[in-house]
Amino acid sequence: MESEQQALCMICKDVKEDGIHICTSFLCTDCESELVQTDVLDDKYAFFISQMRQIMLKKNA
Numbered sequence: 001m002e003s004e005q006q007a008l009c010m011i012c013k014d015v016k017e018d019g020i021h022i023c024t025s026f027l028c029t030d031c032e033s034e035l036v037q038t039d040v041l042d043d044k045y046a047f048f049i050s051q052m053r054q055i056m057l058k059k060n061a
């Protein structure tokens with residue numbers, strides 16, 4: 001039985017096995033947990049939102 005496939009995280013640009021797939025992009029568990037703890041005013045959160053927006057725009061295109 002095949003295990004989880006590795007994917008390139010859209011935030012840290014690292015190849016990880018564990019994480020969530022958002023549309024065609026991937027977010028590793030490390031970045032996901034980091035984002036959960038990140039304040040909405042933090043630059044990282046703004047970066048994440050901009051990344052998400054790009055994904056959404058691609059999806060709706």
Ligand SMILES: [Zn+2]
Pocket residue numbers: 009010011012013014027028029030031032
């Ligand atoms: Zn990551």
